[in-house]
Amino acid sequence: MPEPGSTQPYLIRAIYEWAVDNGLTPHLLVDAQVPGVHVPQAYVQDGRIALNIHPQAVERLELGRDAIVFAARFGGRSFEVDVPVNAVLAIYARENGHGFSFQKESERDGAASGGGDPSPPAPPGGKPSGGKGATLRRVK
Numbered sequence: 130m131p132e133p134g135s136t137q138p139y140l141i142r143a144i145y146e147w148a149v150d151n152g153l154t155p156h157l158l159v160d161a162q163v164p165g166v167h168v169p170q171a172y173v174q175d176g177r178i179a180l181n182i183h184p185q186a187v188e189r190l191e192l193g194r195d196a197i198v199f200a201a202r203f204g205g206r207s208f209e210v211d212v213p214v215n216a217v218l219a220i221y222a223r224e225n226g227h228g229f230s231f232q233k234e235s236e237r238d239g240a241a242s243g244g245g246d247p248s249p250p251a252p253p254g255g256k257p258s259g260g261k262g263a264t265l266r267r268v269k
Contacts (some may be wrong), residue, residue: 144220153222163216
């Protein structure tokens with residue numbers, strides 16, 4: 130049986146829909162240093178960028194399996210944004226910080242081998258999602 134694909138793009142779409150359905154503003158926290166990330170570098174801070182992906186803030190938003198692409202205005206200029214899904218560190222609602230954060234591949238690999246810090250990063254503003262950070266566990 131083939132290895133199943135990543136759940137990350139599906140979780141991103143779910144949190145996006147939840148935020149929009151509840152009148153909240155979905156934001157992506159992106160590691161701008163991941164190869165393939167195309168964002169306006171003037172807005173990158175500490176190697177990261179927070180992107181407002183609310184339908185009123187972007188055009189042609191595509192939340193794909195491999196990448197998130199859209200057009201947005203930064204400082205009055207239109208910019209085509211392209212973010213590989215593996216560069217997304219978190220998706221959260223700006224108003225309350227609720228959402229989901231993801232570990233980088235290197236952190237997941239380290240956690241699987243018993244090393245590294247398995248806790249995901251918190252969204253900007255110090256508002257962790259769901260208390261100590263979102264985690265998944267198998268329920269039988």
